[in-house]
Amino acid sequence: xxxxELSQRTGVPVATVKYYLREGLLPSGERTGVNQARYGExxxxxxxxxxxxxxxxxxxxxxxxGVLAAIEGPPRPLHxxxxxxxxxxxxxxxxPAGPEWDAARAEVAGLVQSLDWxxxxxxxxxxxxxxxxxxxxxxxxxxxxxxxxxxxxQARLAEELAAVEVGSxxxxxxxxxVRGLVVGTVLGGRAFEAxxxxxxxxxxARTFGGSPSKSPxxxxxxxxxxx
Amino acid sequence: xxxxELSQRTGVPVATVKYYLREGLLPSGERTGVNQARYGExxxxxxxxxxxxxxxxxxxxxxxxGVLAAIEGPPRPLHxxxxxxxxxxxxxxxxPAGPEWDAARAEVAGLVQSLDWxxxxxxxxxxxxxxxxxxxxxxxxxxxxxxxxxxxxQARLAEELAAVEVGSxxxxxxxxxVRGLVVGTVLGGRAFEAxxxxxxxxxxARTFGGSPSKSPxxxxxxxxxxx
Numbered sequence: 001x002x003x004x005e006l007s008q009r010t011g012v013p014v015a016t017v018k019y020y021l022r023e024g025l026l027p028s029g030e031r032t033g034v035n036q037a038r039y040g041e042x043x044x045x046x047x048x049x050x051x052x053x054x055x056x057x058x059x060x061x062x063x064x065x066g067v068l069a070a071i072e073g074p075p076r077p078l079h080x081x082x083x084x085x086x087x088x089x090x091x092x093x094x095x096p097a098g099p100e101w102d103a104a105r106a107e108v109a110g111l112v113q114s115l116d117w118x119x120x121x122x123x124x125x126x127x128x129x130x131x132x133x134x135x136x137x138x139x140x141x142x143x144x145x146x147x148x149x150x151x152x153x154q155a156r157l158a159e160e161l162a163a164v165e166v167g168s169x170x171x172x173x174x175x176x177x178v179r180g181l182v183v184g185t186v187l188g189g190r191a192f193e194a195x196x197x198x199x200x201x202x203x204x205a206r207t208f209g210g211s212p213s214k215s216p217x218x219x220x221x222x223x224x225x226x227x
Numbered sequence: 228x229x230x231x232e233l234s235q236r237t238g239v240p241v242a243t244v245k246y247y248l249r250e251g252l253l254p255s256g257e258r259t260g261v262n263q264a265r266y267g268e269x270x271x272x273x274x275x276x277x278x279x280x281x282x283x284x285x286x287x288x289x290x291x292x293g294v295l296a297a298i299e300g301p302p303r304p305l306h307x308x309x310x311x312x313x314x315x316x317x318x319x320x321x322x323p324a325g326p327e328w329d330a331a332r333a334e335v336a337g338l339v340q341s342l343d344w345x346x347x348x349x350x351x352x353x354x355x356x357x358x359x360x361x362x363x364x365x366x367x368x369x370x371x372x373x374x375x376x377x378x379x380x381q382a383r384l385a386e387e388l389a390a391v392e393v394g395s396x397x398x399x400x401x402x403x404x405v406r407g408l409v410v411g412t413v414l415g416g417r418a419f420e421a422x423x424x425x426x427x428x429x430x431x432a433r434t435f436g437g438s439p440s441k442s443p444x445x446x447x448x449x450x451x452x453x454x
Contacts, residue, residue: 207394
């Protein structure tokens, strides 16, 4: 198909398709004239993936390159693909060096160890979590909460979620599993962010709300089939 | 204190402090000369909060204004503060209008209804989740997963998390509770993002790993005190 049809089928504007081609996120088409090229199904598939990563996942262009390299590299054990993918999509916080950072970083490492989690000691998410711990302390006005009291409960839930998500990939076709892992990591993260906001709003309505038009009668809630 | 000391105590560069002053994220100090002003403890507290929201929470400047307005507005029921806060920090995806979007949006609304969640029908997180659903479909190559199969399990965990987080604020001093809710919503979201990545890495190591230097002997894991 021509670039205009590629754009139409994926909903990505032609100018953006050209940008992705220049950046190497999309392989060149088969040249059919001075200013024309033909694209195939693999371009449609790739473009949909790039679009999902950029527009919905919020992954920067450089990160997308890393994700694509992880997906399309030579066949490797699934676990070896996950690390580079995580690194590509995890923001690396600029942080001040110093004893305060080092102590918080060690505390985060201690939490991960107490959970018996197997993660690379230089996983960027450890820095990300350290930044959050320091930020919570900076705004909490003096009572210095420790990493376990800040994150312990969330860690247990994250573990439960990850076990199911990763477990569902075992036994899948390897190429499909890599895609599933990457897509799950990026898009699943966005999905949880949105769900968490909705759940917060619901919990707040139940706990602090009270406008009768929004709250069901006492005792009437928590009875849906989903419980 | 002077602006230089304000910068020192909070770790925010003077140029950034001036930028926040211009943007109205930080109230003016007490003028003491043509080019000098004096700042108090409330400036230190505010600056730490703004910094945490911007640098760690990734909230855009316009969003920070919304969050501060929610925190510092006239006393209101907690639940009335949460909505504007969520709106200020939730990215609004640009989405194409059309029957495909409308159908996916209705499906997301149906999921939320089946969960018996009380959320505003125009909560921006509903659009966010719709965008993720369409992105998952676009990259999943034809088998059109529905909203419940994509998000059902995550929704249950989000609900569990939110109940504990919001519940911990009941009975707190109102002003503190508002701060806690806002900080929890923004920073807690970042924390969970990092924890989820770490948990993913751990689950992947257990399921797909196998390098003996990283994995404990079979049966040796899951025995730490945290389980």
